[in-house]
Structure formats: structure tokens, C-alpha cells
Amino acid sequence: MKAITLTLLVSLALFASNRKNSPPETTPKPESAKKTDSSATVYSRGMAGSVHDFSKQTGRADGGCSACHIPHVQRVRKRPDSKTTDAVTADSEPAVELFRIQGQRQTFVPGRYTPGPTSLICLGCHDGTVASSTIGSSHAMLAGVREGFSVPDGFVWRDHPIGIPYPKNNREYHPESFVTAKGKIRMPEGRMECVSCHDPHNSAGVDKMLVMSNRRSALCLTCHIK
Amino acid sequence: MGSVMMRIVRQVSIVLVLFGCAARVCAQRSVVGSPHDLSVSGPGNLHALHEEQVCIFCHAPHNATGQKPLWNRNMPPTHYRIYRSSTTDARIDQPSGPSKMCLSCHDGALALGLVASRPANEPIVMSRRMMPPGPADLTQDLSDDHPIGFRFDRALFNRDGQLRNPDLLSKELPLGAHNEVHCTTCHDPHDNSLGDFLRIPDRRSALCLSCHDLHGWESSSHAISPKSVSARSVDPREKLPYQTVADNACTSCHKIHSAGQRNRLLRFRREEDNCLNCHNGSIAAKNIASEMRKPSGHPVHRFLGRHDPNEDPRLVQKHVECSDCHNPHASRSQIVNRVDRPGIGQISDTMRFVSGVDRGGRPIDSARFEYEVCFKCHADNASRQLRPTISRQVTELNTRLEFQPNNPSFHPVVAPRGNNDVVSLTSPWRVGSVMRCTDCHNSDSASQGSVVGVRGPHGSIHRPLLIDNYSTGGIRDGKSASLRLMLSLP
Numbered sequence: 001m002k003a004i005t006l007t008l009l010v011s012l013a014l015f016a017s018n019r020k021n022s023p024p025e026t027t028p029k030p031e032s033a034k035k036t037d038s039s040a041t042v043y044s045r046g047m048a049g050s051v052h053d054f055s056k057q058t059g060r061a062d063g064g065c066s067a068c069h070i071p072h073v074q075r076v077r078k079r080p081d082s083k084t085t086d087a088v089t090a091d092s093e094p095a096v097e098l099f100r101i102q103g104q105r106q107t108f109v110p111g112r113y114t115p116g117p118t119s120l121i122c123l124g125c126h127d128g129t130v131a132s133s134t135i136g137s138s139h140a141m142l143a144g145v146r147e148g149f150s151v152p153d154g155f156v157w158r159d160h161p162i163g164i165p166y167p168k169n170n171r172e173y174h175p176e177s178f179v180t181a182k183g184k185i186r187m188p189e190g191r192m193e194c195v196s197c198h199d200p201h202n203s204a205g206v207d208k209m210l211v212m213s214n215r216r217s218a219l220c221l222t223c224h225i226k
Numbered sequence: 227m228g229s230v231m232m233r234i235v236r237q238v239s240i241v242l243v244l245f246g247c248a249a250r251v252c253a254q255r256s257v258v259g260s261p262h263d264l265s266v267s268g269p270g271n272l273h274a275l276h277e278e279q280v281c282i283f284c285h286a287p288h289n290a291t292g293q294k295p296l297w298n299r300n301m302p303p304t305h306y307r308i309y310r311s312s313t314t315d316a317r318i319d320q321p322s323g324p325s326k327m328c329l330s331c332h333d334g335a336l337a338l339g340l341v342a343s344r345p346a347n348e349p350i351v352m353s354r355r356m357m358p359p360g361p362a363d364l365t366q367d368l369s370d371d372h373p374i375g376f377r378f379d380r381a382l383f384n385r386d387g388q389l390r391n392p393d394l395l396s397k398e399l400p401l402g403a404h405n406e407v408h409c410t411t412c413h414d415p416h417d418n419s420l421g422d423f424l425r426i427p428d429r430r431s432a433l434c435l436s437c438h439d440l441h442g443w444e445s446s447s448h449a450i451s452p453k454s455v456s457a458r459s460v461d462p463r464e465k466l467p468y469q470t471v472a473d474n475a476c477t478s479c480h481k482i483h484s485a486g487q488r489n490r491l492l493r494f495r496r497e498e499d500n501c502l503n504c505h506n507g508s509i510a511a512k513n514i515a516s517e518m519r520k521p522s523g524h525p526v527h528r529f530l531g532r533h534d535p536n537e538d539p540r541l542v543q544k545h546v547e548c549s550d551c552h553n554p555h556a557s558r559s560q561i562v563n564r565v566d567r568p569g570i571g572q573i574s575d576t577m578r579f580v581s582g583v584d585r586g587g588r589p590i591d592s593a594r595f596e597y598e599v600c601f602k603c604h605a606d607n608a609s610r611q612l613r614p615t616i617s618r619q620v621t622e623l624n625t626r627l628e629f630q631p632n633n634p635s636f637h638p639v640v641a642p643r644g645n646n647d648v649v650s651l652t653s654p655w656r657v658g659s660v661m662r663c664t665d666c667h668n669s670d671s672a673s674q675g676s677v678v679g680v681r682g683p684h685g686s687i688h689r690p691l692l693i694d695n696y697s698t699g700g701i702r703d704g705k706s707a708s709l710r711l712m713l714s715l716p
Binding site: 158159160197214215216217220221225226 | 256257258265267278279280281282285287288289290291292296416
């Protein structure tokens with residue numbers, strides 16, 4: 001008899017503890033469904049396997065680096081209007097001139113923005129004229145602005161401006177020092193360029209090769225006070 | 227000892243003030259977490275099912291529409307029904323610019339997840355596809371909303387006369403490129419710390435009064451009344467934002483969006499409801515609503531949509547509304563009611579800044595004498611169907627002409643009389659006194675001579691809207707002819 005009660009008690013206790021450990025039945029299902037974290041989405045870090053992995057196209061053993069970089073070229077282009085004298089000379093500094101497509105104009109939208117040298121490299125492919133398959137895709141950012149292609153009438157800039165100086169003393173924007181403090185967002189020569197938001201090397205492993213996750217628009221709100 | 231106490235009090239108050247400031251700063255000032263945060267983790271029932279970005283519903287970094295500021299929704303091609311009013315001097319046009327951007331969601335016509343940066347067949351999946359009906363859905367009928375898309379410039383300021391100088395408008399309330407008023411003039415879509423995404427607090431209608439400058443408002447009862455407005459005592463459908471009449475100010479009677487009465491953006495469609503919902507004993511001191519139910523009076527409930535503040539009193543069709551005799555923007559309670567009797571017929575404070583017709587029959591903007599307000603209807607207006615109640619030698623139905631000072635005999639309403647032969651006058655009436663229409667035509671409750679009774683020609687149990695019983699047959703018994711006796715009361 002005693003044994004039976006003991007086992008009963010034990011099983012009861014076990015049942016109770018099980019109930020405690022198991023998630024409550026009234027889980028707010030929509031909540032859990034809502035919280036799909038972007039970190040859960042599988043994006044591998046690094047170049048290998050990323051959309052910028054051009055190893056197949058180049059057919060070289062360098063993993064496709066040569067699509068954008070060439071070794072042993074210490075040539076740094078500066079903005080024509082730059083006042084800084086000491087240019088950054090890193091080994092991996094892209095050889096802009098080589099990879100700027102012939103005939104590409106400096107000024108994309110007359111009188112508005114002049115993308116800097118780093119952005120020109122990106123636009124060398126991402127201006128939507130490299131291949132017809134890119135038209136309508138995320139490559140087609142600046143279609144038709146290359147020399148030889150006429151700028152369509154009523155051409156409208158549909159993208160975030162690049163090549164613009166980061167606003168100073170503007171209460172709509174965080175100070176530049178705050179924005180660049182974490183080292184993720186870069187402002188080459190104090191200007192907003194493609195690499196301010198995107199990391200072509202995909203080191204963060206975030207969707208759209210962003211430098212950081214844009215969950216809750218965190219990337220936008222690093223600069224914009226909204 | 228006293229100084230120590232003072233110091234403590236001062237320090238405590240400083241701490242409290244600092245705490246208040248901190249609370250203000252800490253209040254939600256970002257679009258993230260506001261009702262405009264439609265991301266999957268946004269508050270409220272309306273949100274995306276998977277999309278984690280907040281900005282993307284309105285702005286996109288790439289492949290936006292090309293309209294500033296990186297606008298990500300296609301503009302609705304809708305032709306809106308826009309606000310019209312006989313009293314506005316603004317040239318109101320179809321909404322444009324930023325207003326149209328707001329309307330791309332808030333007109334309730336376009337799917338919320340449809341953004342330009344994504345293919346039309348892959349919109350952002352939302353918990354609800356369209357804007358649900360409610361206060362945020364302005365619909366495509368904007369005639370019941372405060373007008374937008376008009377230029378608030380110096381020219382309008384000069385034309386209107388009840389607006390403030392736009393040059394002095396606060397920098398916190400931005401106008402468009404051509405001085406147009408947009409949704410974004412009053413609302414900041416990114417900052418909901420004040421509620422309703424307002425740019426400045428609307429206590430005492432500070433927001434409205436940044437542009438509007440109404441004659442007599444500052445000292446009017448509606449602007450200063452500390453009377454409490456309990457939960458839904460004014461409008462059963464909407465809880466007013468503040469506790470007192472003065473703090474609610476304009477919003478006590480007006481609705482800025484989805485108004486019941488369109489032309490004046492009034493809260494209720496029937497004109498008198500806007501007044502009598504408070505003046506029925508619930509909030510205002512005097513119960514006018516019960517006066518209106520008396521057998522003889524000014525039947526405001528019989529007319530709907532006929533009154534127009536811009537009307538010509540000589541030509542307008544017969545009607546009566548509260549605002550025919552009162553200007554709620556300027557009206558203030560008459561504290562001392564009868565001490566000035568016998569006065570010079572000056573107008574009561576409850577009827578400040580009301581239009582009238584002077585004794586020559588000319589319409590005037592602001593009546594100086596009470597009879598000028600009465601003459602708006604009871605004089606030259608021909609739409610009243612008149613039949614004489616008493617047959618007289620000279621039949622005259624134009625009350626203005628009946629009181630002309632060049633008549634052989636007249637009651638001294640528009641001018642005093644110099645007839646020294648009137649021996650029956652009782653004090654304080656004397657030769658040279660001037661009467662008001664309301665000395666005879668008034669509420670029966672005013673005859674008691676007390677200051678509590680409701681005054682004014684709203685309604686009376688004695689026809690025709692008399693302050694007391696008037697029967698010519700009663701003089702003999704000494705009881706009646708009380709109208710005459712009443713007039714002798716102090």
C-alpha cells in the first residue's frame with residue numbers, strides 16, 4: 001500500500017515538474033510566428049558561396065577576387081574635389097581605374113551626386129548595363145547613365161544618394177562619429193558611399209550583403225533620427 | 227526655519243521638474259514601436275507577418291518610386307472629394323506632395339503591403355491587407371477633414387481676417403514648398419510621443435490656434451471654462467483628449483477628421499447637438515436644452531443644414547440655429563445680468579461678435595445692440611410666413627419698422643423716447659429709458675428675478691415667447707398683467 005502511494009506521489013511530482021518545464025499551452029502563437037529573427041535565416045558569412053563569389057566565372061584559383069581586385073597595384077584614386085592629401089594606401093585597395101568600365105562617367109546624375117571611387121567600382125557592375133539579365137534586378141540601379149547610353153528623359157534617381165557628404169550639425173542625423181564608431185558603417189572621406197551600408201565581402205553574413213542586420217531598420221536608424 | 231523649508235521645497239520642485247523633463251525625453255520619439263511601425267514586431271494589430279524592416283513600408287534605399295524622400299509607395303491616382311465651405315477664403319486643391327504620400331495608405335484604397343521596391347505580385351504580407359475602417363481610414367472623401375493642399379500665405383491671411391500671419395508660424399509646423407498646408411504640417415509621421423503623431427501639444431488647442439485667430443476667443447467662456455468633461459459626456463463616440471472644456475478648446479465642438487458636419491467640421495451633424503450636448507445641464511451651468519422644449523421659442527431642432535455664417539439675413543430662407551444669435555468662439559457668460567437695467571440696450575456678453583441688421587436695415591458684421599441680432603430675421607426677411615396675431619389699425623409685420631423712432635408711438639428699443647406724459651412707469655423705468663427685446667421676450671424662468679434662472683429668448687411657456695403671462699383681461703383682478711409688474715422688478 002505504502003509503495004503504491006509512494007509511486008503515485010512520485011509520478012504526480014514528476015507530472016507536475018513536467019508541466020512546469022514544458023512550455024505553457026497558451027503560447028502566443030502569432031507572437032512566436034512574428035518573431036522570425038533574421039539571424040535565424042541562413043546566410044553564410046564570407047565570400048565563399050556568396051553572390052559575390054565569382055570563382056566560377058573567373059576560373060581562377062583566387063576564389064574570384066580578381067573580379068574586383070588585382071594584386072600589386074598601389075594606385076589610389078581620390079575624389080577630384082578631395083582636399084585630403086594623405087590617401088589611404090592599403091594593399092587591398094582596389095585599382096579603381098582598371099575596373100572602371102571604359103566610358104563610364106563620373107557624374108551619374110548631372111549636378112546632383114558624384115559617386116566616389118569606391119562606389120564606382122560597385123557601379124561598374126551594378127549600373128544595370130553589364131548584362132541584360134540584370135535589368136530589373138538589384139543591379140539595375142543606374143541604368144542608362146553610362147556614356148554612350150543616353151539618359152532617359154525624366155530620369156529619376158530611385159536610390160539612396162551616394163557620394164554625398166554626411167550631414168553635419170543636423171538634428172535629423174546622428175553625428176558621423178557615432179555612426180562610424182562601431183567600425184561597421186564606413187564613410188569614405190566623410191561621404192556616404194555604397195560601402196557605408198553594403199559589405200561586398202559579406203563579412204557580416206546579412207541579407208543583401210549589409211554591414212549589419214537591418215532588423216527593425218537598425219541600419220537606417222544608425223544615421224537617421226526617426 | 228522658514229528659509230530651510232523654502233529651500234527644501236525649492237529643491238523638491240527642481241527635482242520634480244527635472245524628472246518631468248526626463249520623462250518627456252524618454253517618451254517614445256522614434257517611429258520604431260509607434261503605430262507607424264508596421265514591421266513584424268510593431269505594436270497593434272496591423273503589422274507585417276515576416277518583414278522586419280520598419281522604414282521599408284514608406285521608404286526604400288533602392289528601387290523606390292523616385293519621389294523624395296525615397297518614397298516607396300505608388301501615389302494613389304484617386305480624385306478626392308475635397309473640403310468645401312462658404313466661409314473659407316483658401317483655394318483648396320487636390321492633395322499633393324507629402325499629403326498624397328500619407329493618403330497612399332490613409333485613404334484606405336491601396337493595399338498596405340504594396341511597395342514600389344518589391345514586385346507587385348510579391349507585396350509585403352500584412353496581418354490585414356487594407357487599412358481597417360476606423361479613425362485612421364480617412365476614405366477618399368476628404369470633405370469631412372481639415373483641408374490640405376491650399377496655400378497658407380500672406381494673401382490668404384489678408385483675405386480671411388481670422389487667421390494668423392503665416393510669417394510668424396512656428397518653425398515646428400512646416401508648410402510645403404509653396405506654403406501649402408499638408409498632413410505633415412500638423413503631424414510628424416515619425417514621432418508619436420504626443421499621440422496622434424502631432425507636432426506640438428494640442429492642449430488649449432495650441433495647434434489649431436497656431437494658424438487660426440478667432441475674434442474674441444481668448445476671453446470667451448469656451449476658452450477659459452474649467453468645467454470638467456467626464457469620459458464621454460460630450461461625444462459618446464469619442465473620448466475627448468483633455469479633462470476640461472478649456473483644455474479641449476476647439477475639439478469640444480470640432481472634429482479635425484471625419485467630422486459629423488462637413489462645412490464647419492463640427493462634431494455632430496445637427497448643428498444644435500454641438501451646443502446642447504453640453505448645454506443640457508450636464509456640463510454648462512444653464513440647461514438650454516430644456517428651454518428649447520417649451521411650447522414657444524426658437525425651434526433650432528426644426529432646421530438642418532440651412533444656416534450659413536455667410537448668409538445675407540435679408541434674403542436667407544427662414545431658419546434658426548444657436549449660431550444665428552451666438553458666436554461660440556466669442557460668447558461668454560453674463561455674470562451680472564440685470565444690474566445695467568434700464569440700460570442703453572447694449573448687447574449681452576453671450577452674443578459678442580454676432581452679425582446683425584442695424585435699424586436702417588443694413589447687415590453688419592458685429593452687432594452692438596441686442597435688437598440688431600433680432601432684426602436679422604424679425605425685420606426685412608421675407609421668408610417668414612406672417613400673419614398678424616392681433617388686428618391693428620396699421621398692419622406692420624416688419625418689426626424693425628415698428629420700432630422706428632419717427633413712428634408716432636413706439637417702445638424705446640432702438641431709441642429712447644422723450645414723452646413726459648407717460649405717468650405709469652414704475653421704477654427703475656423712467657422717461658428716456660431704453661428697452662431690450664428680451665425685456666419682454668424671454669424665458670419664463672427669467673421672470674423670477676433670480677440669477678439662477680435661464681435667461682434669453684430660447685423658449686417660454688408663455689406665447690409668443692414672453693417672459694411672463696400676458697393677458698389683457700387680467701388687469702381688473704389685480705393679479706395679472708404680470709408682464710407689466712415684472713418689468714418693475716429690480
